[in-house]
Amino acid sequence: MSPKLIDDATREAREAEILQTALDVIAREGVSGLTIDKVVTKVPYSKGTVYNHFSCKEDLLTALCNNCVRRLADIFFRAAAFEGSSREKMLAIGIAYMLHSQLNPTEFMLVLSAKTPSVTEKSSQKRQDEHQELETKLLGKLLGIISDGLAHGELTLAPHLSPAQVSFSLWAMSFGTIALLQENLERCGVRQEMSLERELINHSNLVLDGLNWTPYTLDHDWHESVQRMKDTVFAPEVAKIQALVDAAS
Amino acid sequence: MSPKLIDDATREAREAEILQTALDVIAREGVSGLTIDKVVTKVPYSKGTVYNHFSCKEDLLTALCNNCVRRLADIFFRAAAFEGSSREKMLAIGIAYMLHSQLNPTEFMLVLSAKTPSVTEKSSQKRQDEHQELETKLLGKLLGIISDGLAHGELTLAPHLSPAQVSFSLWAMSFGTIALLQENLERCGVRQEMSLERELINHSNLVLDGLNWTPYTLDHDWHESVQRMKDTVFAPEVAKIQALVDAAS
DNA sequence: ACCTGAACACCGTTCAAGT
DNA sequence: ACCTGAACACCGTTCAAGT
Numbered sequence: 038m039s040p041k042l043i044d045d046a047t048r049e050a051r052e053a054e055i056l057q058t059a060l061d062v063i064a065r066e067g068v069s070g071l072t073i074d075k076v077v078t079k080v081p082y083s084k085g086t087v088y089n090h091f092s093c094k095e096d097l098l099t100a101l102c103n104n105c106v107r108r109l110a111d112i113f114f115r116a117a118a119f120e121g122s123s124r125e126k127m128l129a130i131g132i133a134y135m136l137h138s139q140l141n142p143t144e145f146m147l148v149l150s151a152k153t154p155s156v157t158e159k160s161s162q163k164r165q166d167e168h169q170e171l172e173t174k175l176l177g178k179l180l181g182i183i184s185d186g187l188a189h190g191e192l193t194l195a196p197h198l199s200p201a202q203v204s205f206s207l208w209a210m211s212f213g214t215i216a217l218l219q220e221n222l223e224r225c226g227v228r229q230e231m232s233l234e235r236e237l238i239n240h241s242n243l244v245l246d247g248l249n250w251t252p253y254t255l256d257h258d259w260h261e262s263v264q265r266m267k268d269t270v271f272a273p274e275v276a277k278i279q280a281l282v283d284a285a286s
Numbered sequence: 287m288s289p290k291l292i293d294d295a296t297r298e299a300r301e302a303e304i305l306q307t308a309l310d311v312i313a314r315e316g317v318s319g320l321t322i323d324k325v326v327t328k329v330p331y332s333k334g335t336v337y338n339h340f341s342c343k344e345d346l347l348t349a350l351c352n353n354c355v356r357r358l359a360d361i362f363f364r365a366a367a368f369e370g371s372s373r374e375k376m377l378a379i380g381i382a383y384m385l386h387s388q389l390n391p392t393e394f395m396l397v398l399s400a401k402t403p404s405v406t407e408k409s410s411q412k413r414q415d416e417h418q419e420l421e422t423k424l425l426g427k428l429l430g431i432i433s434d435g436l437a438h439g440e441l442t443l444a445p446h447l448s449p450a451q452v453s454f455s456l457w458a459m460s461f462g463t464i465a466l467l468q469e470n471l472e473r474c475g476v477r478q479e480m481s482l483e484r485e486l487i488n489h490s491n492l493v494l495d496g497l498n499w500t501p502y503t504l505d506h507d508w509h510e511s512v513q514r515m516k517d518t519v520f521a522p523e524v525a526k527i528q529a530l531v532d533a534a535s
Numbered sequence: 536a537c538c539t540g541a542a543c544a545c546c547g548t549t550c551a552a553g554t
Numbered sequence: 555a556c557c558t559g560a561a562c563a564c565c566g567t568t569c570a571a572g573t
Contacts, residue, residue: 069404150402208462247497321564332539
């Protein structure tokens, strides 16, 4: 083992500082306005040091995306801890997705960018493996809730459907919805929260009914469930959104 | 009116030539390998002329994406003409999506890229409007089939769901599925067709059952429907895929 | 009215020199 | 062992000159 002149903790802090600075640049000037030069001038390190952390510009973008997904996994963890039926927990995952995308609009759109060939073609293998791992973790949360549903008899899978297929369906639906609504999201911001929320509940009900996941849409008050989630497991996110709304008015 | 030295037809042909050349470059060197310089050297026109057609590099990417979506709309048109129930037609849309993504892998991934901020931030308004218009056209095909289902009593919408919401759901699901599967698509190519096809049928059945769109999954042989689509409305695409498979072996 | 390509500015990436 | 920033190569974009 060779001796280290800087320890892991300070190295990590430095990386976080570079990433935060890059995110600031993107928030102000857009993804196409991000430049390593701009980041370097706003940070007390040299260009070489930045390239010591990231193999290229796209690698930095993937790192930013991974940070965002990592925090999303945390929120999913809390969603799964919601006290309710397995179907309510699955709805909670969708609401978590929504709140997270509203609180982190800049980072969230990077999740789409990071799936784009111009980024994957250049980003380092290490960070793309990490991305894959984080996505597997997200899918794992979905799989856990599906297992709960099966164990409690609230969900019975048709013979041609595996739990993995179902979790993939749900994920694809959430991803697609938010990706396609993104343009509108950017324009309308927090104001549009309510209609997006209704869409998401409808969307979720559609698929979960299709799966025969009880209780069915018409046998439960799902808007009440969402309110209870907001009061409990998602209280921190709701408070932050409220603070944003207050600041805007 | 000022006199024109070149007519619209030759101008259009030139634009098509530039676009095809750009596509060749991307197919060979990836999106990140695309350079206006490279395109210019492979084309009998100057840089200035290329910039006369496209406001910037990203504008060219959006144009390429729009070309792809335009052809997708054609296939959707044929899918809607499939002789069968409204639910079969809706499944045909999904199969059309799949075949198109397999036949045009390079262009298809550009549909994802074109939704990315680094492209939308720079692309011209004109071409982004065109993109919006083309997407509306796609959604229109879905809406038409939904209307058919409602008119024939094969589909009854719950009071909280509008046709527009349903078509958006279906679209989001398809888009999300293909976006998330894309990485795997690139790796495995045509060989994986069969498993992707099965996923897509399952996926479609899931959502259409959720909508109470008859006939239900278990009351019909959907694989037989798909075979009939391939023999009729999608015969051209199937022949092209077969040619690719033959060439590979 | 349209085309051309030299010229410019900017930016990603490297690496020899320094500590 | 790590940091620095000058230097390089490349590329997007413009525009004066030409037809």
